Amino acid sequence: PWISVDDTGARHRHQNGYCTQIGNDHFAAFTTTNSKSRLNFLEVLRAGYADYVINAEALAYMRQRALAGPVITDLKTNPDPVRIATEGALWGAIKAHGLLPDTVVRSDDAGQFALEDRALCWVHAERLIHKLDTFTDKQHAAQQRLRALIWWFYADLKAYRRDPDPRRRAALRARFDRIFRRRTGFATLDRLL
Structure with missing residues (x-):
C-alpha cells in the first residue's frame, strides 16, 4: 500500500550521480543514475520495462500538468511539453504493467516524487x-x-x-x-x- 522514496548524491565509476532508494517493509531497491528528476524517478519506477504507453493514466497525468496538444510543437514553453509528455507515457507504462496500484509514495516532498497519492515522511x-x-x-x-x-x-x-x-x-x-x-x-x- 505504500513505498518510501528518497535520493541522495552518489559517486559511481568516478562520476557524480544520484542514488534513488525505493522500499517498504518487504523490499529495498537502490538505483544510481545521473539525474535527480521526476523523469528519472518514473524511469526507475518502471522496473526495467522499456516501453512508453499512452493510455488513460498517461493522458490524465498530462492533463493535470496542463499539457495541451498544440503546445507540444512549441519547445520554448515552460514546463517543457516534451518532458511532460514523456513523463506521462512513463506513468502510463507503469500503470499498464500493473505497478504501484493504489500505492502511496512517501517522501521528503521533493518535486520529483510528486505523483498521485503521496505522503510526507514524519x-x-x-x-x-x-x-x-x-x-x-x-x-x-x-x-x-x-x-x-x-x-x-x-x-x-x-x-x-x-x-x-x-x-x-x-x-x-x-x-x-x-x-x-x-x-x-x-x-x-x-x-x-
Missing part, C-alpha cells in the same frame, strides 16, 4: 518545524511544544500499529487534526502545520 515534516527560526521566547515555546506533540503522537501511532483498536484509531485521527489544525499565533509555524 522526519522530513518535523524537520521543517525543527529548522524554523524563532525570534521571541513565545515563538520558541510554541515551536518546542509542537515538536513534542508531533513526536508524542508519532510514538502513539507506532504503538497503535503494533496493536490496532478501532477506538484508538478514532482518537488518533481526532488528535492529528487537533495538532495540525492548531493556531499558535506564530504565522510561519501555523503555515507549516
Whole structure:
C-alpha cells in the first residue's frame, strides 16, 4: 500500500550521480543514475520495462500538468511539453504493467516524487518545524511544544500499529487534526502545520 522514496548524491565509476532508494517493509531497491528528476524517478519506477504507453493514466497525468496538444510543437514553453509528455507515457507504462496500484509514495516532498497519492515522511515534516527560526521566547515555546506533540503522537501511532483498536484509531485521527489544525499565533509555524 505504500513505498518510501528518497535520493541522495552518489559517486559511481568516478562520476557524480544520484542514488534513488525505493522500499517498504518487504523490499529495498537502490538505483544510481545521473539525474535527480521526476523523469528519472518514473524511469526507475518502471522496473526495467522499456516501453512508453499512452493510455488513460498517461493522458490524465498530462492533463493535470496542463499539457495541451498544440503546445507540444512549441519547445520554448515552460514546463517543457516534451518532458511532460514523456513523463506521462512513463506513468502510463507503469500503470499498464500493473505497478504501484493504489500505492502511496512517501517522501521528503521533493518535486520529483510528486505523483498521485503521496505522503510526507514524519522526519522530513518535523524537520521543517525543527529548522524554523524563532525570534521571541513565545515563538520558541510554541515551536518546542509542537515538536513534542508531533513526536508524542508519532510514538502513539507506532504503538497503535503494533496493536490496532478501532477506538484508538478514532482518537488518533481526532488528535492529528487537533495538532495540525492548531493556531499558535506564530504565522510561519501555523503555515507549516
